[in-house]
Amino acid sequence: MTNKKIINALKNIKNDVPPIWLMRQAGRFLPEYREVREHLGSFLNLCYSPKDAAEVTLQPVRRFGFDAAIIFSDILVIPDALGVDVSFVQGEGPKLSPIQSAQDIKKLDVDKVISHLNPVFEALKLTKEHLPESAALIGFAGAPWTVSTYMIEGGGSKDFSTTKKFVFENPKLYQELQEILIQATSLYLIEQIKSGAEVIQLFDSWSGVLAHEEFRDLVIKPAKKIVENIKKYSPDTPIIGFPKGAGFFYEEYIKEVPVDGVSIDYTVPLEWAAENLQPHVCVQGNLDPVILATSQELIRKRAREIKDILGNGRFIFNLGHGILPYTPIENVELLVDIVRNE
């Protein structure tokens, strides 16, 4: 047994109380984050400024005593490191120079990824020095499918039709892009572990828009390769997969991808997860972030339900997706108290 509850849960060691952290906990909803962010101008500047990135990584742990810190960065630093133009326009979300042709893919340079992302590794080292011993440091990356949607669409999307069309019309080219993302992401995550990350989470935020065959080829296959690459280097580092919206395919995901934990979104029924996922992996989730931004009664009711049904097995309390920017601080304080003390 370690004194890090998150690592116990992922390694199937029993905790007295479930560990808790919240996806996207570093940033947006915290006044102390907004202050740092204002001084630094652009979002990527903050990601690449090790001291400030470490500071905003530690802020939510200091304020709420969470059981983990997730390194402050973004899934789109990988396209940035590969040479794509990436910018974050306030109020509009990310903008990227879109990948449209074989030439665009040829220009992507995996060799520069590690040196370009050195500030993230420095931020991890600094964070580790100041993190309380009971908290685990989580490194992360976006999975190839989700990252490729931003690269092909040139930003966010509602239906991902440009990316899907690209996959169906140019399967060979898409495979080249996927291979580049598998390599870059594996190297990046291994370097995060070398820099102090104790747990890895792989975010596949848009895996829920794919039919079965595409889910296998675009979500499961690359996740399996990345997790295997990491496990070759560091067999003991626990890995959490988050194929958000996978629904019916969650079961296949955990059978095929050798993850230690799976993060479930808020659509997954608790009893079903307890019966079909929890015997095989640690389950993380799954309070709807909108509920966390509503009333204390509703938060209490749903948080207790989740804890009652999943709390007896391998479990990490979390949201079913990232925390919303307008979430009241006192609701987060209440949630931590409910999970630990009720």
Ligand code: CP3
């Ligand atoms: O606590 C943390 O999790 C902080 C680190 C983190 C960020 N983004 C910081 C961020 C993490 C883990 C992410 C993951 C991420 N980024 C995902 C996967 C998880 C998910 O929510 O589905 C995705 C799809 C992105 C892409 C992205 N980055 C978008 C769509 C946006 C704009 C909209 C938004 O969420 O604000 C970002 C910007 C971003 N990433 C911000 C932060 C704090 C806001 C930037 C700002 O301060 O202006």
